[in-house]
Amino acid sequence: MTRFLRLIGRDLRLALRQGSDASIAVMFFVLCVVLFPFGVGPEPNILARIAAGVIWVAALLASLLSLERLFQNDYEDGSLELLSLSTLPMEAVVLAKTLAHWLVTGLPLIAAAPLLALLLNMDAEGFGVLVLTLLVGTPILSLIGSIGAALTLGARRGGVLLSLLILPLYIPVLIFGAGAIDAALNGLTPRPHLLLLGGLLAGALPLAPWAGAAALRQAVE
Amino acid sequence: MPVFAGSALTCLRGDRLVFTGLDFRIAPGEALFLLGPNGSGKSSLLRVMAGLLKPIRGQLSWDGVPVTDDPDAHRGRIHYVGHLDAVKPVLSAVENLSFWATLGGAADPRGNALKALERLGVPHIANVPGRYLSAGQKRRLNLARIMAAPAALWLLDEPTVALDRAAIALFEGIIAEHRAGGGMVAVSTHVDIAMPGAGELHLDEFTPVPHDEDDGGEGDDVLEEEDAV
Incomplete structure (x- = not known):
């Protein structure tokens, strides 16, 4: 457990000192959302209608953007090889790195989301649910993404491959995430959507590290 | 045996x-x-x-x-030393080392790390970030890694x-x-x-x-x- 936490600590420290990855993801998120009023026009009703979907799609793309580097640095400098030779199980390595990735890129997205919702004229009733769906949903994005990042390790143009591989798998998260907010805005209960999101998280939590670890073992061979 | x-x-x-x-x-x-x-x-x-x-x-x-x-x-x-040195550019030498020492199960990772650097004749690089180390110093750091935890x-x-x-x-x-x-x-x-x-x-x-x-x-x-x- 100490070693698991130390790995998270190391990744957080690396991310904070390098700085770029975390800030790029959240800046991309903000810019992406800000583009929509320019594209679809400043009509408040239209913006309010599409706000939930836009924010969710932007969050999804922002998460994807930073995932490519999840294992890349460790792979290139030989750390991954040593991590796979340590007594820490590979599944725990994947989980620790994914968790650190989420803390660095997912949390800032969640913090920025209400501000962007305000910008898109979303009804204030939806804010709470928006934050809640992102809180449950973005870890799923990181977890599913970790499988893709592990699979595309060492491939040329891995980033493009990663998008093609992972985006289809993000669709259920998008449907239930945006669906919950729409339900709340229309006076319905977002509970079923949130429960389904929770179910996805409960499924991804053990399955993604397991699949990711298998892919990483292949990569270091 | x-x-x-x-x-x-x-x-x-x-x-x-x-x-x-x-x-x-x-x-x-x-x-x-x-x-x-x-x-x-x-x-x-x-x-x-x-x-x-x-x-x-x-x-x-x-x-x-x-x-x-x-x-x-x-x-x-086992301790394995491969072709790559696994030195993180933004972490100092001792931070790099003590991470691997923790992972290797050392009781006092930081103490072990400092001792290992001393033993390899480079105690002065302890607080130098990895990106400023020469190829030889990185290699010494990698070798210090295998001394910082027992195997x-x-x-x-x-x-x-x-x-x-x-x-x-x-x-x-x-x-x-x-x-x-x-x-x-x-x-x-x-x-x-x-x-x-x-x-x-x-x-x-x-x-x-x-x-x-x-x-x-x-x-x-x-x-x-x-x-x-």
Whole structure:
């Protein structure tokens, strides 16, 4: 457990000192959302209608953007090889790195989301649910993404491959995430959507590290 | 006393047989030189020993027990030094080291890290970020890593690359100390490292014999058939 936490600590420290990855993801998120009023026009009703979907799609793309580097640095400098030779199980390595990735890129997205919702004229009733769906949903994005990042390790143009591989798998998260907010805005209960999101998280939590670890073992061979 | 041994090991990289029918044995306190020309499979053998690469035939055993029975335990008793130094550019030398020491199960990672740097003659780089270290200093840092946490078996792939004479001499002393404490070492190298009483394994002896023109053709056929199956 100490070693698991130390790995998270190391990744957080690396991310904070390098700085770029975390800030790029959240800046991309903000810019992406800000583009929509320019594209679809400043009509408040239209913006309010599409706000939930836009924010969710932007969050999804922002998460994807930073995932490519999840294992890349460790792979290139030989750390991954040593991590796979340590007594820490590979599944725990994947989980620790994914968790650190989420803390660095997912949390800032969640913090920025209400501000962007305000910008898109979303009804204030939806804010709470928006934050809640992102809180449950973005870890799923990181977890599913970790499988893709592990699979595309060492491939040329891995980033493009990663998008093609992972985006289809993000669709259920998008449907239930945006669906919950729409339900709340229309006076319905977002509970079923949130429960389904929770179910996805409960499924991804053990399955993604397991699949990711298998892919990483292949990569270091 | 535990003995690390391999029997009838065969290693395949891509569709090329690197070595076949290879046996080795390392007892506590012993050292083994892996010798042979480039491409003879020294690195592959070390990776097989570490468990990074699976041999297609043959098995490794620790104290008579096949390593594949308990791979976790095997990982706990080895240190592997590969071609890459795994130094993070934004972490200082001592931060880099103490992370690996924690992972290796050291009780006092930071203390061990500082001691290991001292032992390798570079205590002054402790607080220098990895990106400012020279190739030789990074290599010393990587070697300090194997001293910062205990492990019985050291697998060293060209450990002296980028090292100066003084560092090689220091490292020879460290290996001797490790062996005196019952440790085992397997080293692949092109540079002379003094390891008194070390065994030698010539990998070119286990390279599959290149066949004549006809035999070569048959060999290819066999491979193709296997592919088809």
